[in-house]
Amino acid sequence: MTPDHPSPASQSPAPAAKDRIYRSPMALVGGVLLLVVVCWLGFDALFKGHGRVPWLALAGLILVVPLVAAFTLRPAVFVNDDRLRIRNPLRVISLPWGQVSGLRSGFSNEVVTKSGAKYQLWAIPVSLRARKKAARRQQRAAADAARGTTPGRVGGGLSPSGLGFGGFGLRGAETGPTRSETDQVMDDLRETLERRAEEETAQGETTVRWAYEVAAPALAGAILLIILLTTG
Template sequence: MTTPDHQPPASLTVKDRVYRSPMALVGGVLLLAVILWLGFDALFRGHGRAPWLALAGMILVVPLVIAFTLRPAVYAGEDRMRIRNPFRVISLPWGEIAALRSGYSNEVVVKGGGKYQLWALPVSLRGRKKAEMRKARAAADAARGDEPARRGLGGLGGFGGFGAVGGGLTPAGTTRAESDQAMDELRELLERRGEAESAQGEITVRWAYEVAAPAVAGAILLAILLATG
C-alpha cells in the first residue's frame, strides 16, 4: 500500500534524518510474505467459503501489518519533527516540543502537556543491556591499554539501525543502545533549533485513513461471512 506519506516532505533536505526500525522492516516483510502466500493459496485453491474468508482476512490483516511494521518513521528536519505512527502523522515544530523522554517507550512531550509515542524508535531493554556490556568491555580494554576494535556497517544509518540517511562504522565500544543514541541526536536538534524563529508554529495531526479504511472494510466483510456461515 503506497501513500504520499511514505515519502519525506518536500521541505526536507539531504541533511535531515530519517529514523526507522530495521527489525520492524524485516519482520514486516517476512510476515507479509507468509500472509500473502497462505492467503493467495486459499484464494485460488480453496473450496466453498475458504476463498472469501481468505480475501476478507487479507484485507483486514495486511494494512495492519504495514501500519505497525513498515509505516512507522521519524523525520527530523531543521524546523520540525514529523512522526509517522501506525494510524497518525504528527508534525511538530521544534519550538512546540518541551522534551524528548525515554523510559519503557520513547515519547515526545509538547509544551501544551500532550505526548506522542515514537513507534519508529522502540525501546530495547536487551539493547541497553548489550550497550552496558560493551561499556564494561571498553572500560576493561582501556584499563589494559588496548585499542577498541571497529565493527563493520552498523545497519541502516549511523546508529546501527536507527540512524540518519547514510551509513558508517560503529565503534565496538559504543556505550548507548541504538534507540537511545537516536534520541540523543534528536535532543541535540531540539536544543539547537528549539528557539529558532523558523522552528515555531502549530502542531498538526492527521489520521491515516488509508490504513484504517481497508482494515475496517476487511473486518466488516469477515464478520458478515462468519455471521452468515
C-alpha cells in the same frame, strides 16, 4: 570596474535541508516476511478454496495486510531543522521544534509537547538487550581507563605488530559503542531540539492526521469478515 552581481530576483532560493529518516530495520524485515506468509496463505485459499473459504480469505487479506504494513513498514521519523514528523501506524504527527518540551527514553521512546501530549516513536523502538550490552561496554571502558590500559584490549600492552602480549588480541565481541543505537538516535534528537527550539522557523502548531488509508481498508475487511461469519 566592479564585478557584476546577480540581482536578488535572479538568485535562486537556497534548497531546503533534507529530512533525516529513522526507521527500524528489524521491523522492515519482519514486516516483509510476514506479508509474504500472509499473502501466500491468503491467495492459496482464495484461488484453491471451496465454498465460503475464498470469501473468508479475501476478507482476511483486506483486514490483515493493511494492519501488518501499518505496524511494520509504515512507522518512520522524519527530522529536519524546523520540525519533527512522526509517522506512526495510525497517525502522522507534525511537531515544530518550538512545540517540543522533551524526549523521553524508558521502555519506549516518546516525545512530549509543551501542552503535555505524548507521542510514541514507533520507528525508534527501545532494545533493552542492546541497552544492557552497551552498558556493559561502558563499564568495561571505565574499568580500562581506571587501570590505564587501552579499552577493548587485554594483556599488558600492544606490540608493534598490533597483537597483545601473551598471545592475546582484541576483544572483538566486547568492543563497540557504549550507547545503544536507539539511545544514540534519541541523543541526536535532543541535540537538535536544544539547538533549534528557539529559532523562528521552528515555530508553529502541532498537527495530527489519522491514517485513513490504513483504517478504511482494515475496517472494510473487518466488516466483511463479521458478515461472513455471522451469516454462515
